[in-house]
Amino acid sequence: MKEKHYLIIYDISDEKRLRKVAKLLEQYAIRVQKSVFEGTMSESIKNRVRREIEGIINCDEDYVVIFSICEKDWQKREKYGVQEYLDDEIESRDYYLFDL
Numbered sequence: 892m893k894e895k896h897y898l899i900i901y902d903i904s905d906e907k908r909l910r911k912v913a914k915l916l917e918q919y920a921i922r923v924q925k926s927v928f929e930g931t932m933s934e935s936i937k938n939r940v941r942r943e944i945e946g947i948i949n950c951d952e953d954y955v956v957i958f959s960i961c962e963k964d965w966q967k968r969e970k971y972g973v974q975e976y977l978d979d980e981i982e983s984r985d986y987y988l989f990d991l
Contacts, residue, residue, distance in 0.1 A: 901955040
């Protein structure tokens with residue numbers, strides 16, 4: 892199954908739920924800011940992550956968005972800053988400019 896690129900952002904009001912969501916996302920994606928993760932995964936894994944998040948958050952108080960980004964637009968990212976990580980030899984930085 893083909894993998895896709897995802898940008899996952901969230902605003903979770905409760906510290907306990909926030910930690911659970913962050914810990915979950917750390918298993919599947921790379922943290923690029925406090926409430927922002929990016930990752931490459933299959934549709935089935937993305938759906939599993941979504942279901943697990945839905946089981947953690949309070950939909951009346953919390954907010955999670957999963958953006959699917961095509962390969963062409965994924966390659967247009969511009970990154971600035973000092974933080975780096977290895978993700979298929981792609982560097983991550985503190986600042987992102989997305990040209991969607």
